[in-house]
Amino acid sequence: MPDAQTAQHTATDATTRPRVGLMVTCLVDLFRPAVGFSAVKLLEDAGCEVVVPRQTCCGQPAWNSGDRADTADLAKLMIQAFEGCDYVVAPSGSCAGMVRKHYPEVFKDDAEWAPKAHRLAQRTYELVSFLTEVRGVSALAARYPGTVTYHDSCSGLRELGVKEQPRRLLRGVEGVKLVEMPDAEVCCGFGGTFCVKYPEISGKMVGDKAAAIMATGADTLLAGDMGCLMNMAGRLKREGSGVKVRHVAEVLAGDLSAPPIGEGQS
Amino acid sequence: MKSTAHAFPENVSAALRDPQLNKALAKFKAGFPQRRATAVAALPEFEALRDEGKRIKDHALAHLDLYLEMFEANVVARGGHVHWARTAAEAREIVLKLCRDAGARMVTKGKSMVSEEVGLNTALEAAGLEVVETDLGEYILQIRKEAPSHIIAPALHLSKEQVADDFRRIHTHLPHDRQLTEPADILTEARVLLRDKFLQADVGITGANFLIAETGSTVIVTNEGNGDLTQTLPKTHIVLTSIEKVVPTLEDVSTLLRLLARSATGQEFSTYTTFSTGPRRPGDLDGPEAFHVVLVDNGRSALLGTEMQEVLRCIRCGACMNHCPVYHAVGGHAYGWVYPGPIGAVVDPAILGIKEAGHLPNASTFCGKCESVCPVRIPLPKLMRHWREKEFEANLQPAWMRQGLKTWAWFAKRPALYGAGARVAMAALGLAGRRRGRFGMLPLAGGWTSQRDFPAPQGRTFQDLYASRKGRTHG
Amino acid sequence: MAESARDGILGILRGAARDRDEAAARAAVAERVKGHPRNLVPARGQDAGAKAVDRFIQMATASAATVEVVPNGARVPHAVADYLSAHNLPSRVRVGPDADLSALPWDRRPTLEVLYGPAAPDDLVSVTPALAAVAETGTLMTRSGPGHPTTLNFLPNTHIVVLPVERVVGSYEDAWDMLRAGFTEAAEFPRTVNFITGPSRTADIEQTPQLHAHGPGRLHILLVGDATAPQG
Numbered sequence: 001m002p003d004a005q006t007a008q009h010t011a012t013d014a015t016t017r018p019r020v021g022l023m024v025t026c027l028v029d030l031f032r033p034a035v036g037f038s039a040v041k042l043l044e045d046a047g048c049e050v051v052v053p054r055q056t057c058c059g060q061p062a063w064n065s066g067d068r069a070d071t072a073d074l075a076k077l078m079i080q081a082f083e084g085c086d087y088v089v090a091p092s093g094s095c096a097g098m099v100r101k102h103y104p105e106v107f108k109d110d111a112e113w114a115p116k117a118h119r120l121a122q123r124t125y126e127l128v129s130f131l132t133e134v135r136g137v138s139a140l141a142a143r144y145p146g147t148v149t150y151h152d153s154c155s156g157l158r159e160l161g162v163k164e165q166p167r168r169l170l171r172g173v174e175g176v177k178l179v180e181m182p183d184a185e186v187c188c189g190f191g192g193t194f195c196v197k198y199p200e201i202s203g204k205m206v207g208d209k210a211a212a213i214m215a216t217g218a219d220t221l222l223a224g225d226m227g228c229l230m231n232m233a234g235r236l237k238r239e240g241s242g243v244k245v246r247h248v249a250e251v252l253a254g255d256l257s258a259p260p261i262g263e264g265q266s
Numbered sequence: 267m268k269s270t271a272h273a274f275p276e277n278v279s280a281a282l283r284d285p286q287l288n289k290a291l292a293k294f295k296a297g298f299p300q301r302r303a304t305a306v307a308a309l310p311e312f313e314a315l316r317d318e319g320k321r322i323k324d325h326a327l328a329h330l331d332l333y334l335e336m337f338e339a340n341v342v343a344r345g346g347h348v349h350w351a352r353t354a355a356e357a358r359e360i361v362l363k364l365c366r367d368a369g370a371r372m373v374t375k376g377k378s379m380v381s382e383e384v385g386l387n388t389a390l391e392a393a394g395l396e397v398v399e400t401d402l403g404e405y406i407l408q409i410r411k412e413a414p415s416h417i418i419a420p421a422l423h424l425s426k427e428q429v430a431d432d433f434r435r436i437h438t439h440l441p442h443d444r445q446l447t448e449p450a451d452i453l454t455e456a457r458v459l460l461r462d463k464f465l466q467a468d469v470g471i472t473g474a475n476f477l478i479a480e481t482g483s484t485v486i487v488t489n490e491g492n493g494d495l496t497q498t499l500p501k502t503h504i505v506l507t508s509i510e511k512v513v514p515t516l517e518d519v520s521t522l523l524r525l526l527a528r529s530a531t532g533q534e535f536s537t538y539t540t541f542s543t544g545p546r547r548p549g550d551l552d553g554p555e556a557f558h559v560v561l562v563d564n565g566r567s568a569l570l571g572t573e574m575q576e577v578l579r580c581i582r583c584g585a586c587m588n589h590c591p592v593y594h595a596v597g598g599h600a601y602g603w604v605y606p607g608p609i610g611a612v613v614d615p616a617i618l619g620i621k622e623a624g625h626l627p628n629a630s631t632f633c634g635k636c637e638s639v640c641p642v643r644i645p646l647p648k649l650m651r652h653w654r655e656k657e658f659e660a661n662l663q664p665a666w667m668r669q670g671l672k673t674w675a676w677f678a679k680r681p682a683l684y685g686a687g688a689r690v691a692m693a694a695l696g697l698a699g700r701r702r703g704r705f706g707m708l709p710l711a712g713g714w715t716s717q718r719d720f721p722a723p724q725g726r727t728f729q730d731l732y733a734s735r736k737g738r739t740h741g
Numbered sequence: 742m743a744e745s746a747r748d749g750i751l752g753i754l755r756g757a758a759r760d761r762d763e764a765a766a767r768a769a770v771a772e773r774v775k776g777h778p779r780n781l782v783p784a785r786g787q788d789a790g791a792k793a794v795d796r797f798i799q800m801a802t803a804s805a806a807t808v809e810v811v812p813n814g815a816r817v818p819h820a821v822a823d824y825l826s827a828h829n830l831p832s833r834v835r836v837g838p839d840a841d842l843s844a845l846p847w848d849r850r851p852t853l854e855v856l857y858g859p860a861a862p863d864d865l866v867s868v869t870p871a872l873a874a875v876a877e878t879g880t881l882m883t884r885s886g887p888g889h890p891t892t893l894n895f896l897p898n899t900h901i902v903v904l905p906v907e908r909v910v911g912s913y914e915d916a917w918d919m920l921r922a923g924f925t926e927a928a929e930f931p932r933t934v935n936f937i938t939g940p941s942r943t944a945d946i947e948q949t950p951q952l953h954a955h956g957p958g959r960l961h962i963l964l965v966g967d968a969t970a971p972q973g
Contacts, residue, residue, distance in 0.1 A: 293947070293948055294948060297948055309783055309785070310783070311781060311784070314781055315783070318780045325773075329758070329766055329769070329770050330754050330758070331751050331754035331755050331758060333770065335751070336770070336774065344930070350745070350747040350749075351746055352746045352749055352750060356746055400955065402943050402945040402946070402954060406945070419944070419945070419948065420945070421945050421946075424947075425947060426946050426947050426949075449946035449947060449949045449951055450951060452946050453943065453951055453953070457953070457955060460955065461955075464955075479774060480774045480777060481929075482930075483930065483934075489941065489942045489943060489944075490941055490943045490954035490955045491941040491954060491955040491956020491957070492955040492956075494891070494894070494895045494956065495896070495955055495956070498891050498892055498895065498933070499892070509754075514770070514773045514774055514777075515774055515777040516777060516914075517777050517779050517914055518780065520780075520912075520913040520914055521780040521781065523913070524783070534800065534803070534804070535878035535879075535880055535936070536938065537938050537939055537940070537942055537956070538936070538937060538938075538956065539935070540933065540934070540935050540936070541930075541933065541935075541936075542932070542933055543930050543931065543932055543933070543934075545932070546885075546932055547885075547886070547931075547932050549886070549887035550887060550932060551838075551859040551887065551890040552860075552885075552890045552891055552892045553890075553932055553933060563750045563753075567750055567754055567757070570753070570754060570757035570758075571757030571758065572757075
């Protein structure tokens, strides 16, 4: 069952000013800081105090490669880094899902760390669902002139129940026309190391995805995960498509300072 | 059957270049998920039934020894026989001996994945028996000498033209210029031909979808009715099945049947569900005189009580492969063994070993679609990850990947060093990609850039920028 | 002598369950089988009476069976004969030597040839009873026995089933209860129980659904009685 992210803390609610740790995610940190700043803006506008502890990666690549020891080491760093936060929010369903769904399993036989992992898991959220469900955000002041289509990234959709929340907020953005692509819920073929281990399968999947995106006639593709976005943008650009690719947070925050993913600075 | 799971990447390359396969898979992925969705939408209790199905199978597996003993006792009480096979070889020997004891020359078969798993046909044919598959799809594959590409739609990869060509090639007693253009022509020809085989067979072999401890019954689920003719007409009925299929009661099997067809084909119920209990009774006018059940282990018992146990809940509906984007891309043959798709990625390494089948649990994006449709809620991605852990522990992953991950993890565990390195690397990459915004080629990134461009980073890392902005604000 | 395969397999299974409370486990297993409790039965399987009959007709029709309601047993020979002529079939049927079916006034349609026994390879049409009909999916339940040869369900191209309307139940579980109610010391579970939902079919050629695979291509159900009256 997808886990609808409902607030589990009574210490903070929509009227107080919670301390939110931004789990920036390694791909945003390295490739697209604009997404991080958009997340900070959205969280601050939603009445949160944002902190950014020094961090690297949640450990998902190690976890999905069968490397439990490195996963545990990296997870411990994350758990420590976010100890003082009321909530931890990531602009990624995949990384938030790693913490929420998988950290407890990483430490299931570790009496010392299991409770800490559970505590972090319970207060970790994907950005858009945190805004809508925990902070009660229903409208944003942003403006984006364009026809956009939204890809549902797998972890956000199936591990965390992120589906309607981004669409709801996008419909409230001035100028946005939202069109659905066929098979929006079908995987784009990224899958972390999968895309380099099995490039041909990944290529077929992202080729199908690119075709579905282009069939909508939308001028902009949005999603909530950098991995999927880099994969889809890379394929769209390879095929010469003019579709602009951005993280949904950029549009919601109204921050278009960076060129679309995979496009140069003019 | 012989595995080519180790050659998965080569199999994939061939599959992606097969236009007929691509056409069939396009139809497949548009059809099966839609039909399931319609059936599920028509039954409001479906999600609750999935919980029930899981509960029933978990209970049965927790008491598997007891239910198997009860099943055996009830089969024997009704005049049947139960045989146990630890391995594929033992299973083949038992069935071959039963056929010989029955004086069999010709054997008809209903669809059975366990029979594919143990390589039964080859063994029987080597012993001089005529073996005839009677499920239409399986019959087509038998004359083509091909393996099934799907566990419930075995010939989905073929076109009707291919099948018509095969029929002309094999059915030489019929006029060569007969009409075989429509699916109905092909079906009619097969029906007439196989009707004679049903009537002539000495032994009928079927699989089983379920075994019922309460009654000692074996259960088959079909749409064609071939399984029923296979098991009703010959003097001997042999059920070749595996140990994890036993459930306690008729009520329990009823719940699982509500899940099976809807998950598999999107039907409300399959056409024929048949409960077979022993040989013909005194006064019966038809039915087999001898009834044998062969219970195959072949690696299953070793999973019980381990983290892999959950895969034994599988009822072989095929929903996971029907919904899998990787299966949709490459089809079933690429997996290289009997069980393709997500369930194959978990089961095949258990039977073949992780060295042979290691690619299969790796060839997943963990998109989670399979788990979301599994009627008995098997956490397939989690179980695939367990196989990756085993592979990692045994040091079986490719060196480039292992080394790459180790190096990355080494840095990621040292945030200061990682941050410094990331600043330098992203600055360089960002500068190089600044104008175009992406790379068509990059050193060491061939896996990525063979299929798509590599988007360039903005140049500075978020943490670097954030720190300097904070610095400006506060200091 | 080497360990038997049976002992080997059961030994591994018992080993995997070694942490189990053995007495409790055996008790749980015995109790479950003895009490055979129902699991969740969907709401649509809980219909009874005329509502169940309606649903049965609707679901059976959706599965490509045809359903005809006849007021009483005396009309069955006429309904059979009329069905045959409407489908241009020879006026000959193979009937299971079931007491109820044999007692029908077949001689009212003298041109209809009635043969009793199991199916012969060239029989085109069979007429059989059914033990129950399950409304939730339009499914018939038949059982084997001296009056009910199984081959009649599968060999002929056309299968006609005669079913008293009182035998329409909501769910599979209701049908099992009906079957169990007939158990005696001498005869418990039948050799064969068939659930039949519509005529045979296949989609093995290009995923194209086609009727009439190996089993009958036509399934015609004669519901006998007043389908609108509330049933027990």
